[in-house]
Amino acid sequence: MNMKQLWEEMLRRNHWSSIENPIRAHATVTEDIHLEGRTVISKGDRVNVVMASTFGDVGITKRLGATSGYKARVQCVDTRLESGIELKAQGRLLIDILVIEGNKDT
Secondary structure, X not given: OOHHHHHHHHHHHOOOOOOOOOEEEEEXXXXXXXXXXXXXXXXXXXXXXXXXOOXXXXXXXXXXXXXXXXXXXXXXXXXXXXXXXXXXXOOOOEEEEEEEEOOOOO
């Protein structure tokens, strides 16, 4: 599974109206991720993908057991916002993606 496929599947299955169980995923980061000038996730770290947004990105955290809350966001697909701003997919930033089945009751 690649980043685009993960984003599409999470967006579909994690929507409140979906009858399927939600998912999250574990993946390996291929380069450092920086926020406000500091590295928050390092190359090679295993991360937990906990959410997908309609802006074409996913939220990630180093807390592998988390079901919500993220440290950074990764752009999975090219997106053009209503304001005209274009967000470009970040290539193969997440690899070795392992989907984790959730439960509708949690």
